[in-house]
Amino acid sequence: MIIKFICRSTFLSPRTSFFSSKRHFFSCRPVKLSFCQNQGKLTKIRCGIINLNTRSSMSCSATPAMAKEKEMEQVDKILAAKEDDYGGVTVEMTNEPLDPSVFASLLRASLSHWRQQEGFYYHHAEPKYLMLVSWLPGTANTIPANATHRVGIGAFVVNERNEVLVVQEKSGRFRGTGVWKFPTGVVDEGEDISDAAVREVKEETGVNAKFVELLAFRQSHKSFFDKSDLFFVCMLQPLSHDIQMQEREIEAAQWMPFEQYAAQPFVQGHDLLRYISDICSAKMEGRYTGFSPVPTVTGFSAKKTYLYMHGNVRTTGSSNDP
Incomplete structure (x- = not known):
């Protein structure tokens, strides 16, 4: 199973630090988090909003007392997620502000629910986001490397x-x-x-x-x-x-x-x-034949792709068949 957590907007306090010694957990810069639970399963999940079990969330300007009260209210909740076609889970995110302590509690509860582990490492970075991943099972990490x-x-x-x-x-x-x-x-x-x-x-x-x-x-x-x-x-x-x-x-x-x-x-x-x-x-000199691009589609996607092959090869059911 893979759970990806993607943040493309500032939904925590601008002063929040990532993995600090305090309860602050998330960076205010766009970040992607990925959780993997089953070996050999990796899927690309696109999401853009936070979707919590409760739609209401705290402002970054909330007082510590209010944050603590909100945290206690959320202690028995986890981040809302949807199962995908690969045995993974998608956590969607919104642009609503969320207090770091509340988010940390929700994330800890969610991770405990998914696999009782918390911790990420850098996977790759792109101009618009930073991807961090966490391998949850107690087996060898098989998350593919990025852009080999x-x-x-x-x-x-x-x-x-x-x-x-x-x-x-x-x-x-x-x-x-x-x-x-x-x-x-x-x-x-x-x-x-x-x-x-x-x-x-x-x-x-x-x-x-x-x-x-x-x-x-x-x-x-x-x-x-x-x-x-x-x-x-x-x-x-x-x-x-x-x-x-x-x-x-x-x-x-x-x-x-x-x-x-x-x-x-x-x-x-x-x-x-x-x-x-x-x-x-x-x-x-006519002594060599290369590969020509042949437009194709697969049963998994309607997107056009190219198969490079010898032009004199005919496939079953093609218009070139007698």
Whole structure:
């Protein structure tokens, strides 16, 4: 079971400190708390208001005596929650002010009801919230880590004259090396790989392009911020020719004969780049087939996703079936 407690607004006293030696328990800044009870179960729960068994709550300006009286009234209550589809519980929160001592009593009673444990550790932070979690069973903690991989793309854009679109960068490890490379970039949150490749080409060179295939990908570890890295090599077809390079990041950009690109000492001297060059060459000669994005949906969600697969594969019941 997972119980998530999410606060996106200041519902306690502005002077409240998190886990202080006093009875104050919660931070006035947006915080997410997560409680886990069954192994291997993790669900993403979105909530935005506090929903207590009693709708009335104390103002942050209440006196200690009033707070104590309110705490005694609430001692036999727990935070209202809803069961989800994963065996977890959602605690909803409102913008109503709540006295820290009352909230602490409710939380202690709720935790006791859920699993008799209190205590959280930092899981991850985002610009709009901080997530803390608590593993309740007396077994090994199996809450998945947050954001284990960064996803990047490299764009192999080739025209009808077998010229490839290449750039020189103003920053990073390639700055000042004179190395010509494919446009590269990071996939944004919620962005498809194919869309990211088109966007990066447009941003760096001003060239409009159409995604064709995913040719290969590389996984590495302990990269940016000690996270793993997935890098996808994508083939694109140019829809325009004129280059308008991005002045902030790009030193130079041009169309270059593929043979000239592949012959660069830097490319030939590095296994990864040489492999990528060989794959691109084989694709241009018709000796290699990549993966095309096929729109799909699942039985769990109506959201459109992409399955990257060989284009000549036909599925049962598809319109291509005889």
